[in-house]
Amino acid sequence: MKTHFNGGKNMQNILKQITRTSLYALCLMIIVFPAYAQEAPQLNVVNVTENITVIEGMSNTVILTGKDGIFMIDTQAPELIDPVITKIAEISSHPIRFIANTHYHFDHAGGNEKAANTGAVIIAHENVRKRMSTEQRMDTLNMTTPPASTAALPAVTFSKDVTFYINGEEARVFHIGAGHTDGDAIVHFRKANVIHLGDLYFNGLYPYIGIEAGGSINSMIQAGNTVLGMIDDATRIIPGHGPIAGKAEYAEYLEMLTGVRDAIRRQIDAGKSLKEVIAIKPLQAFDAKWGKGLFTSDQFAELVYTDLSRK
Numbered sequence: 002m003k004t005h006f007n008g009g010k011n012m013q014n015i016l017k018q019i020t021r022t023s024l025y026a027l028c029l030m031i032i033v034f035p036a037y038a039q040e041a042p043q044l045n046v047v048n049v050t051e052n053i054t055v056i057e058g059m060s061n062t063v064i065l066t067g068k069d070g071i072f073m074i075d076t077q078a079p080e081l082i083d084p085v086i087t088k089i090a091e092i093s094s095h096p097i098r099f100i101a102n103t104h105y106h107f108d109h110a111g112g113n114e115k116a117a118n119t120g121a122v123i124i125a126h127e128n129v130r131k132r133m134s135t136e137q138r139m140d141t142l143n144m145t146t147p148p149a150s151t152a153a154l155p156a157v158t159f160s161k162d163v164t165f166y167i168n169g170e171e172a173r174v175f176h177i178g179a180g181h182t183d184g185d186a187i188v189h190f191r192k193a194n195v196i197h198l199g200d201l202y203f204n205g206l207y208p209y210i211g212i213e214a215g216g217s218i219n220s221m222i223q224a225g226n227t228v229l230g231m232i233d234d235a236t237r238i239i240p241g242h243g244p245i246a247g248k249a250e251y252a253e254y255l256e257m258l259t260g261v262r263d264a265i266r267r268q269i270d271a272g273k274s275l276k277e278v279i280a281i282k283p284l285q286a287f288d289a290k291w292g293k294g295l296f297t298s299d300q301f302a303e304l305v306y307t308d309l310s311r312k
């Protein structure tokens with residue numbers, strides 16, 4: 002099932018929402034979010050279980066449907082939320098009742114206001130509300146996002162966890178410390194054995210890390226190892242970006258992150274400058290599998306170098 006909508010207009014509008022951007026950031030957006038790269042981008046729908054569905058757009062939105070109303074995870078970018086709401090209405094006749102944000106980034110919480118206007122209640126970690134309330138800077142993407150409207154802010158926040166008993170499911174939304182940002186939420190559908198990791202997991206590509214928002218490669222690895230201890234070989238894992246995976250694939254991603262971290266750490270410990278590190282292509286062993294998405298090898302090496310060389 003696919004939905005077509007006007008990608009060009011979306012691009013204009015999204016740029017209006019970003020007060021400063023660069024050609025570099027724009028290129029990154031097109032690479033990461035192919036929805037912007039073509040005139041007629043698509044929403045792809047993937048059924049995970051009878052009532053859990055992934056809607057793939059700029060990130061992976063998930064809906065749990067049923068007579069109690071829809072429980073939704075993430076609201077995409079501002080200009081994708083209308084087609085997403087339309088798509089949801091095609092899948093279920095019930096209203097959206099609750100929405101959990103996995104973190105504050107615009108491609109996950111950007112549709113909050115319109116989604117909330119349907120009558121849904123938005124829940125997120127307390128740091129998501131704090132960050133959405135103020136201007137946020139992402140130096141790596143040369144991007145500044147302005148404070149969100151009051152209507153877009155999560156109406157309910159939590160510090161550790163909250164569980165939804167809805168549609169016969171137990172959906173535990175929890176924070177296990179900083180990872181991709183300082184406000185990450187993981188959603189575990191315990192009965193279905195399905196888990197949404199948000200941007201702790203970019204499946205098949207080097208990840209963006211919110212190093213200006215409390216995230217780091219070390220905390221992504223640490224959070225990931227905690228997750229590994231909570232899941233089993235039958236668990237279906239929904240990443241923030243990329244296709245649905247299993248435990249073995251997620252473990253491989255964490256091995257890549259650990260390998261990259263160690264490779265860059267060694268160079269920093271040897272006193273190498275960023276330029277010297279980039280010149281030796283430290284991530285070569287990982288590039289074939291992970292370097293063809295959001296970040297090239299050099300860009301990801303720079304992001305991790307910047308992260309690890311911070312005082």
Ligand SMILES: [Zn+2]
Pocket residue numbers: 104106109181200209
């Ligand atoms: Zn993110």
